[in-house]
Amino acid sequence: MTSYKAVINHNYVFDPSDPFATTYEFTVEGTLASDVGKQLLTDIKDAEAVIFATQAQFTGGVISTYIEDSAPYNPDNLIPKSLSGTGFRVSTEATMADRELAYKVTREPEFGKPGVMQYRGVLLDSDVTTEGAHSILNPSSELNSVSGAAFLEYKALIQAAFVTAGATFCMIGEPLVDKIYHATPLGEIQFVEKVYGDPVVRRVVDINNARVGKLASKHNG
Secondary structure, eight states: OEEEEEEEOOOOOOOOEEEEEEEEEEEOOOOOOHHHHHHHHHHHHHHHHHHSSTTTEEEEEEEEETTTTSSSSGGGEEEEOOOBOOSBBOOOOGOOOOOEEEEEEEEEEEOOOOEEEEEESSGGGEEEEEEEEEEEEOTTTTOOTTTTTTHHHHHHHHHHHHHTOOOOEEEOOOOEEEEEOOOTTTSOOEEEEEESSSSSEEEEEEEEEEEEEEEOTTSOO
């Protein structure tokens, strides 16, 4: 089994200088053929387009092996694909929601802690309402995960994309196994070294709980 990461790159039609990306992790038995990988990137883009606004455009995608392309970098394991086009949900710059807000959905794994995928370039003003001091997803939005047409179509297409590629949509993470507190001279901040274990692969069994939240830099986008 080989673990992979797929990254889809975007920017805004009205502001190409503000790029963002979405990231997916998956596994396949053996290795992923280049043509299959390129088609997977196209299929992921087509799924995302259902929830993305027309003010968000696709610029490219790349698939890399989860470990080898990071340390050390291995260009032979990269599968790049040029992508183009925009999302399908009609919008203008003026009707886009605050860029500090993100559309978030939960990846539900077979076991353990759920994960969060966050998307920029999705939310329109009409998708967001307020509850007290908080921004929440408008219950009537087509992005809601109970009956929203756009969300349900996106969910079906993203799951089908991995099935068609013979891949298993999953979450891959390196668990924290230890912290080493290094000796530090008096008056200096103590350096803490975090030690991570081997990557753990957990299959994603569902995508749900669509919501609005503040953009978090440590997640997708």
